[in-house]
Amino acid sequence: MTTYSPIPPAGDTSSAILAIRNLSVEVAGAGNRVVRNLSLDVHAGETVCVVGESGSGKSVTSLAVMGLLPPGVLTVNAGSIRVEGEDVVTATQRRLREMRATRMAMVFQEPMTALNPVHTVGKQVDEVLRLHRKKMSAAERRAKVLDMFRSVHLPDVERIFDSYPHQLSGGQRQRIVIAMALILEPKLLIADEPTTALDVTTQKQILALIKELQVKHQTAVLFITHDFGVVAEISDRIVVMNRGDLVESGTRNEILAEPKQSYTRRLVSSVPSLVPSRREAPSGMPVLHVKGLGRTYGGKRSVLSRKAAHNIIAAADVNLTLRKGEILGIVGESGSGKSTVARCIVRLIEPTAGHMMMGGEDLSTLSGSALRPVRRRIQIVFQDPYRSLNPRRTVGESIIEGLLNFGVPREDALKRAGETLSVVGLSPDAMRRYPHQFSGGQRQRICIARALVMDPEILVADEAVSALDVSVQAQVLELLEQVRQRTGVGVLFITHDLRVAAQICDTIMVMQRGKVVETGSAETVLTEPRHEYTRALIDAAPGRDWDFRNFRPISAGLAPASAP
Template sequence: MKLLEVESLVTELGETDNWLRAVNGISLTVNAGETYCLVGESGSGKSVTALSIMGLLPADRFRHPDGRVWLHEPDGEVLELLSATDEQLRSVRGRRIGMIFQEPMTSLNPVLTIGEQLDEVLRIHRPGLNAEARRGRILTALEEVLISDPANRILEYPHRLSGGQRQRVMIAMALICEPALLIADEPTTALDVTVQAEILKLMRELQARYGMGMLFITHDFGVVAQIADTVGVMRHGELVESGKTFDVLSNPQHAYTRSLIAALPERLARSPRPPASTQTLLAVDNLSVYFPIRQGLMRRIVDQFHAVDGVSLQVNAGEVVALVGESGCGKTTLGRALLRLQTATTGSIHLEGRDITHLSRAEMRPLRRRMQVVFQDPGSSLNPRLPIHTSLIEPMRVHGIGEDDNARTRRAVRFLERVEMPADSLWRYPHEFSGGQRQRLAIARALVLEPRFILCDEITSALDVSVQAGILRLLRELVDEEGIGMLFITHNMGVVDYLADRMAVMHKARLVETGRTAAVMADPQNLHTKTLLDAVPRLNESFLQTRSGRAPTKPETSCQ
């Protein structure tokens, strides 16, 4: 049974005579009990398509020169959504169509409790329910999405919940009126792999229970392989390919689809690597970082929170060590402690054989050029008021590199070329670049000081797969050719498999497993490591054969 029909939808954004065509003539159908995955890179028009269907685009800033969107009602009536009145759309949203947004922290109202926000949905769409009936329905909805102790959770504010719990609340809010169609816009992008696996499993179970159709928007082909019945690939506002999931993923017909699948980390070609070095660049021994817990009027210390607890590891020259683990396990705190941006409680840190654990700020300054960091969000780490020239030149001035600014500019140009950016980038500002370009500039800023050790903190997590592939190739080349040691913090196991020589798994402030990447991937010894690997959605031949209904021809291996 058809739930949603989109025919030749065109959406333009802008005003007066300045219009940008964000969606250009796409057509799709979502049936009851079916999941249609809309996949594509940032800016392809996926979210604009969803917002067009829901009528949530900003007033007076959009138009639909062409296209129709029909919502089929159970009684056989059909509502055309693009021409529907505001009153008709309000009656449809929440009741017939639910929507889950990408970032629950910005979608949930921070000044209302979870219970108040769920109650508001029922008061609008189920006005016949009294307060007691609404409370019962709210508790049932939270139980269905596996929120523990719902009676107390409804009294909590959003900031008191974890990312996974907030996303579960968003799912409960979308499903509390039992809609026929659910639109999910990147609902698992910011979640850890284990939480993502739980959310995907929950959504499949709820879909089977209610028989609803789902339009699922993502850029992760592993998620597509796991959840989709039908997949559509978008590029530049157009649907370039669509079909059954197995057919599209196993035998893509469009060159763009093939390029996206080929850019997945587990599918990237591995170049020969130079012999492993035995020179230790960074060594950490029994490192701990504790934060005091204060209570009472006098704010006395009553306990210690163990953010990092007894960690030991080393990074050699020409080696990438991946540090993996769920959010909150202590990865970033450990990274900050290694760089002496966070004071260690116990343990020692040695850089090229020198103990730097207790050096003063003045003693650390000349060593800063030997150890650099690339942060997750280059948009925040690059000063928006400064041109790239200043961002690259300033660190060289601080450390006395180059005779004058002309020499430093020539050096900056050389490193821009090293990260495959044009020389005229120097005179532009960060907002003039794409996310992938900004990340290359952030890497160039770290490289101009010619460090021996670089810490990369989730630097590819927000990038599209094709952009991510270019960054990963660049990092591997830098490590192999320059002999840099790198600690790469991530939760993407595909990235770990492609990039890392060794990996360390962190859980609840401790390292639970370390070893060569291939060995740990193939035969994890720790239960938490095995759970992490099992939770990763994979796009490999064995999985595709399982989805097609055929038995696998060979045993499945991790990140094949």
């Protein structure tokens, strides 16, 4: 276990809204500590970001502050947590319920799971007032909720009040959750990865909203995140955690520009730059031509409705060429059509227009037995590696399944699987283990191995690193680069993260609302964007003014990387 130099406890607790002292949280009955001797303060009007990789203890800390540790699973073993001087650890459940929403509140990562799908959002926010402001009339509560909706910049608040969560966009749902958390003006707001699932433009709006409301009410904000771009945008102070330990803490500039611990330096330097590396233009032979690709979904009309059904255009008139050994990035926000294009190419969904030429064959016209050989030549890696693997099958069985389906003898398939695992940096011994016995990054390597074992000409990576910690993400990106150079496979890389696209892609295609708005080399698109939508995406990227790899701010904004 790595040990770190002891960090003095935070200072005088009298002025702190949140004061944590020597907090330890352990697995109930097992004695394994997931947080050890943690001390930190958050003052009024201040944002403290807690950063670290998965398993660092940052989310456990936030749950402990709210008194939401799962009973019988995790328990506070030692220390104190004081909110405005009152100790949360020793408070009764009844007192904790009284403190939540009135003195402390939490915004969770996924708003769809934080909201009840069977109640309107207005009713759910109204419930907070009904429970804690019993003297308010129904009319007064409704007026208060509508006013709060306006404060979080929701449009048409009367309509939204009567809407259900599924009828709102992701950004609108997150605004509802923020409104619910702040409607009673608590002094402490805990935000646990509240923008991770959002597009960069929506993320920028939510971060600005939290800051605006914080300034208005002088709220203390404890912000849990693994995104250093977000940290660079909003933090006053930063606390770095690793495997339950506090590694180091300091101001934003101290941690981002002058990190003292090697772990912090590795974490910060793993953040990809928005400045693309200069690459030679791809010169391999084309392996895929897509022309006029489209996918339209027919709207369904209820038997009781007189309104005409509307067609939904997911992708329209998409053209692209992928060359051997090229990594072509398709970027855009949710709903831009990038995943639709990828799944049409893989034939997981059927295109409704256009042609996809591969080796003289039009993939869009193939079906049945004629399509089967093509599936071996085009492989896909999905976003969530755990859901992509069968938890009841060993890794080896999952990897060789495709080979066996194409008639490869089992002994040969096992040999090839072991060789491919070595290519992705895993021991062949991994074939005897199950998916749950690996980390997230290792599971994604296994998914890449499962795709590569088929010796494909095209590899589609659909948000393949978006769920990974920044250091693991860097390892997987390096692996994809090595695989590209070693095998010459053409890669379609689907992502909403421009930093990732800048580091790995030769060519970038930008999509908006189903259409391609700009295509060019990564350097040209990211440093000299022509379309206003591309410029908006770049401007919204958090931390775009920081050069994380060199621990310094970028004074003149984005500039082309110098030639190696």
